[in-house]
Amino acid sequence: MMSWRPFLYFLLAISLSTVDGRKAPGGVWIESLQNHRPELQNLRNQIRMNLRSSYREGHLDVPLKIYLYRLKEEENFFTVVTRTGQDPDTLAS
Numbered sequence: 210m211m212s213w214r215p216f217l218y219f220l221l222a223i224s225l226s227t228v229d230g231r232k233a234p235g236g237v238w239i240e241s242l243q244n245h246r247p248e249l250q251n252l253r254n255q256i257r258m259n260l261r262s263s264y265r266e267g268h269l270d271v272p273l274k275i276y277l278y279r280l281k282e283e284e285n286f287f288t289v290v291t292r293t294g295q296d297p298d299t300l301a302s
Contacts, residue, residue: 236275242284242292249293252276256295 239248255271262270278289290297 236277239276239278242278242289248276253294256299 237248239252240246242249244250255274259269259271259273262268280289286297286300290300293300
């Protein structure tokens with residue numbers, strides 16, 4: 210007869226991994242893509258400063274950060290590209 214103990218350990222491991230996977234990722238949340246939002250203005254300024262410094266001096270002035278945004282129902286990736294005015298490769302990476 211097969212023991213249930215290995216199966217229960219397996220279920221416990223799976224449930225712990227899913228709970229751990231639900232942790233909120235670290236990063237700055239952008240609540241809205243409207244131009245007057247300070248998070249979005251700050252992001253644009255940081256990208257502008259890093260583009261200048263990497264071209265002129267070969268390094269980044271502002272350390273890289275992860276910014277998070279949850280798409281609204283009517284939005285998609287290209288909406289975000291258009292509203293932020295950023296390069297699609299920059300946003301995708």
